[in-house]
Amino acid sequence: MSTLRARLSTWVEGLVDPFAAHPAQTPDKRPLHFMLGHLRPFRNVMLIAGAVGIAVALLELGLIWYAGRLVDLMNAGPATFWQDNGGEVLIAALLLLLIRPLILAFNAIVLFSGISTNMVIQARWRSHKHMLGQPVGFFQNDFAGRLANRVLNVGYAVEDSSFLLFEAFFQAAVFAIATLILLSGMNIVLALPMALWIAAFVGFVLWYAPRAGKASEKNSHANSRVTARVVDSYSNIETVKLFAHATREERFARTAMRRHRLRFGALMRVFAAQQGAMALFNSAAMLLVIGPALLLWSNGHLTVGEVAAAVAMALRLNTMTGWIMWMTVRTFEHMGTIREGLQSIAVPQTVTDAPNAPELQVTKGAIAYKNVTHHYGKGYGGLNGITLTIAPGERIGLVGRSGAGKSSLVNLLLRIRDAEGGVIEIDGQNIAAVRQDSLRASIGVVTQDSSLLHRSVRDNILYGRPDATEADLLSAAEKAEAMSFIPDLRDAAGRKGFDALVGERGVKLSGGQRQRIALARVILKDAPILVLDEATSALDSEVEAAIQETLYGMMEGKTVIAIAHRLSTIARMDRIVVLDQGQVVEDGSHSALLESGGLYARLWSRQSGGFIGDSLADEAAE
DSSP, rough: OOHHHHHHHHHHHHTOOOOOOOOOOOOSHHHHHHHHHHHHHHHHHHHHHHHHHHHHHHHHHHHHHHEEEEEEEEOOOOSSSHHHHHHHHHHHHHIIIIHHHHHHOOOOHHHIIIIIHHHHHHHHHHHHHHHHHHHHHHHTSSSSHHHHHHHHHHHHHHHHHHHHHIOOOOOHHHHHHHHHHHHHHHHHHHHHHHHHHHHHHHHHHHHEEEEEHHHHHHHHHHHHHHHHHHHHHHHHHHHHHHHTHHHHHHHHHHHHHHHHHHHHHHHHHHHHHHHHHHHHHHHHHHHHHHHHHHHHHHSSSSSHHHHHHHHHHHHHHHHHHHHHHHHHHHHHHHHHHHHHHHHHHHHOSSOOOOOOOOOOOHHHHHHHHEEEEEEEESSSEEEEEEEEEEEEOOOEEOOOEEEEHHHHHHHHHHTTSSOOOEEEEETTTTGGSSOOHHHTTTTTEEEOOOOOSSSBBHHHHTTSTTTTTTHHHHHHHHHOOTTTGGOOOOTTTOOOOGSSSSSGTTTTTTTHHHHHHHHHHHHOOOOEEEEEEEETTTHHHHHHHHHHHOOOOOHHTSSSEEOOOOOOGGGTEEEEEEEETTTEEEEEHHHHHHHTTTHHHHHHHHTTTEEEEEEOOOOOHH
């Protein structure tokens, strides 16, 4: 029996692949349409669930009807009961003992294995996949905890709503319709008041449930705010401790929790009012069936068994009403959860691949910015008509104060954002016309704040090239001066060396250790274009000196763009480009720029090993 159940479960689960390819489009922001879109791959499962649901509802009603018939058969007395009805009673017993459990078990398999198992994963997978396609700025404008919470909650809300559609509403509708038909067969006087009661109940549910759903949606919003604030505190716990702001974080979370308490209290008051209304409806249901049934029996129009069956139906409906009400409220609550989640999920991606975009083919590594403009949608700041050509294998340094446009130049090259005007080309190919993944696969990047994944050291380095050999991994770690500390690493679970987990964003490591693992990752990637954004800023002087030589070795044969505040780190570049207010103001070799006596020369003479930000401040003060 267990083997058959396992095979049936596996077969039903296999009717839907939650990870199947689907059109890459922005999810529908209307909750009902969003849910219906997730139901389309479940057509076969829904047909089976519908058929089995009808069987379950009719079977339950059939048991009530037969209980009434059994009462009438017993009225004839015990003398000939078994002789006249033994065969029929035996068949009924077999149906109750064998068929009913099988149908109910198969119904559970269809609902749990066919719908629940696949739907929650499908909704989360599609939402997560769409979110991964959003630009970096999208994630910078929200709490990571809230975004994750919305993706996870939407999956559960879609799954449970789909489950309830068949487990509660469809089966209850079949039961109610069949009940009216059966009561009509007994006497139309029984069916009419029940039909009116069902209509009134449905009307009340449709009036009440949206109000409960609205209260639930507000509660969901408040809950997301609590989650976001708590996660934000935990994610930045080192900052909280360093500034001794635990009390401040308590207040920050407490304000959100107080609002959540108010929203949750309002929701509970709605539910309390619903209980009183349901008590009234249930009492009315009993009176509307039992009263006419007794009257018809006293006039000889119903048998005792039919009265018993009618009363049993009323009792069954009595138990179902509260259940249906709660399920309806839950569904509207889920609609509120979905609506809230879609505020983040149903957002169009702003950086997308063109239809049938080809892969970027890097043959030489030439980069050309042609009249590139980008103001972040504000009309000012950013870049103003930049034209810059970088030859294959050329190494350039970018210099400029904060806001000069250095990061904008790099972010546009990586298509973190799309330029508002102009064109960027690599080997003559417009980067906006090629696949983003192929573009970024061709560029190695080391940033000032190199965060790591909460995985092992090995996984973090292999992120640069997952198919690399163990020898390649060790070589990259050695070149990044990381072997001096990796063998000594140990995490809370006892994992050592390359297998030790580094913590969220690499918090278990020092800034210098994180930077060296990030360097090893880029060394392993070995991309033809290299971007260094303050790549050694987190290192001490001794390690930086060793890493500098590694970096210069990495640059061989690559096109390099290096951003640095400390001018000494880029003095050996082939060219130095000085940016100011989004424009190129100087361009040349270190020696040529010093000879020209311009901005770069003044910065160099003032810096004396300091930082460019200080020099620029002095420059502006003159």
